[in-house]
Amino acid sequence: MTEQNIxxxxxxxxxxxxxxxxxxxxxxxxxxDDGADAFRKxxxxxxxxDEKDPGNEVDLFLYECVNLIxxxxxxxxxxxxxxxxxxxxxxxxxxxxxxxxxxVGEEALYRELxxxxxxxxxxxxxxxxxxxxxxxxxxxxxxxxxxxxxxAWEMSTGVTRKYGREDAFRVWNRxxxxxxxxxxxxxxxxxxxxxxxxxxx
Numbered sequence: 001m002t003e004q005n006i007x008x009x010x011x012x013x014x015x016x017x018x019x020x021x022x023x024x025x026x027x028x029x030x031x032x033d034d035g036a037d038a039f040r041k042x043x044x045x046x047x048x049x050d051e052k053d054p055g056n057e058v059d060l061f062l063y064e065c066v067n068l069i070x071x072x073x074x075x076x077x078x079x080x081x082x083x084x085x086x087x088x089x090x091x092x093x094x095x096x097x098x099x100x101x102x103x104v105g106e107e108a109l110y111r112e113l114x115x116x117x118x119x120x121x122x123x124x125x126x127x128x129x130x131x132x133x134x135x136x137x138x139x140x141x142x143x144x145x146x147x148x149x150x151x152a153w154e155m156s157t158g159v160t161r162k163y164g165r166e167d168a169f170r171v172w173n174r175x176x177x178x179x180x181x182x183x184x185x186x187x188x189x190x191x192x193x194x195x196x197x198x199x200x201x
Contacts, residue, residue, distance in 0.1 A: 068155040121179065
């Protein structure tokens with residue numbers, strides 16, 4: 001890891017928008033610019049700005065985690081709509097914009113997306129995550145783990161493979177996998193098993 005990457009660790013560890021903004025502004029002011037500072041500002045704006053209500057605190061990247069799962073489950077009759085939705089998600093994630101910043105832009109994008117996925121996975125440990133029996137019965141830890149793996153596959157490899165966008169979303173797919181695998185030694189095998197099961201369908 002380069003010295004510049006280490007310098008940005010504090011920013012990518014933080015999950016709360018307001019706190020992240022303070023760290024971002026401080027690090028931008030301290031310099032030096034590694035060539036991706038403008039892109040980091042763009043990512044922050046794209047992720048946290050509610051254009052209809054700028055004063056409203058949102059995390060639009062976190063919303064896209066859920067949206068991608070919904071896109072995956074759209075039926076054949078809604079294929080064009082699903083493709084449009086997926087393209088809009090790619091724009092939200094600034095996937096094409098990252099390319100003009102070269103390797104440092106891709107690394108900044110990867111770390112921002114991993115920060116997003118980590119925040120999503122934290123919601124998967126809550127008591128309300130995927131409750132069964134009309135929401136009256138809580139899920140066991142093992143059930144939550146398997147559901148989280150299922151969600152991770154559907155929001156990454158599943159949906160992008162289904163619509164032929166794996167290459168365009170390669171940084172996102174990598175961020176989802178590596179964040180999932182880093183938190184649980186069993187998660188990688190569960191992910192591979194689920195992927196193999198889907199290939200048989």
